[in-house]
Amino acid sequence: MSERLGVGDAFPDIAMTAPDGSTTKASDFTGKKLVVFFYPKDDTPGCTTENKDFSALYADFEAAGIAVLGVSKDPPKKHQKFAEKHALTAPLASDAETGGLSDALGIWTEKSMYGRTYMGMERTTYLVGPDSKIVRVWNKVKVKGHADEVLAAAKAL
Numbered sequence: 001m002s003e004r005l006g007v008g009d010a011f012p013d014i015a016m017t018a019p020d021g022s023t024t025k026a027s028d029f030t031g032k033k034l035v036v037f038f039y040p041k042d043d044t045p046g047c048t049t050e051n052k053d054f055s056a057l058y059a060d061f062e063a064a065g066i067a068v069l070g071v072s073k074d075p076p077k078k079h080q081k082f083a084e085k086h087a088l089t090a091p092l093a094s095d096a097e098t099g100g101l102s103d104a105l106g107i108w109t110e111k112s113m114y115g116r117t118y119m120g121m122e123r124t125t126y127l128v129g130p131d132s133k134i135v136r137v138w139n140k141v142k143v144k145g146h147a148d149e150v151l152a153a154a155k156a157l
Helices: 045-056 058-063 076-086 101-105 146-156
Strands: 033-038 066-072 092-094 108-113 116-121 124-128 134-138
Touching: 033 045, 033 146, 045 058, 045 066, 045 076, 045 146, 058 066, 058 146, 066 146, 076 092, 101 108, 124 146, 134 146
Parallel strands: 033 066, 066 092
Antiparallel strands: 033 124, 108 116, 124 134
16 A cells, blocks of 8 residues: 655656546646545445535636546446436546556555455545645545535635
């Protein structure tokens, strides 16, 4: 497991797959502020709410010149169905099964539920500056009000 990256570190430039099969990575957004929110799984209650909240504010992020990207390890086809089902506008990307962006950031981590341990995504959001350096990190995100807080922080940058 990687050491967790934080404020001041360069955001890793690791390619992910968009729902349409194209690739996307942080360097695609150099010169812009970028919000990358990592969530555990498509179509679960908290993750659906978080994606809907970022989608509801997506036009505000865009108007402020801030790119947004939602990331989980779900495959691109699942992201596509998830986005269509919930009319999501915030772009999604699929992180690699192993050695992906969440591994490099140290947020693909051991979790436990009902006495069982497993590897899973820790709900984390990164605000990346135009210089590709991490400006702010929200760890173990609580979904309610989160997208609003991130928008305010990104606008203040």
